[in-house]
Amino acid sequence: MEDDLPRPKPVLLARPPLDDFSVGALADYIADLRAEIARAEAAIAAKQGAKAAAEAVFRRG
Numbered sequence: 001m002e003d004d005l006p007r008p009k010p011v012l013l014a015r016p017p018l019d020d021f022s023v024g025a026l027a028d029y030i031a032d033l034r035a036e037i038a039r040a041e042a043a044i045a046a047k048q049g050a051k052a053a054a055e056a057v058f059r060r061g
Contacts, residue, residue: 013036021029 013033016029018026018029
């Protein structure tokens, strides 16, 4: 089945050369990365919640 095939690893964020950034630009870059981490953590929490709900449904049966 298609679900059994390994999924390709997602493309990660680009890693720009940090030497070219000013201190302010580095702070902005860190803020952007933290926002992306928070977005990924929210997606993980949502998926875990959906998985737990599905498991609960199947345990009842």
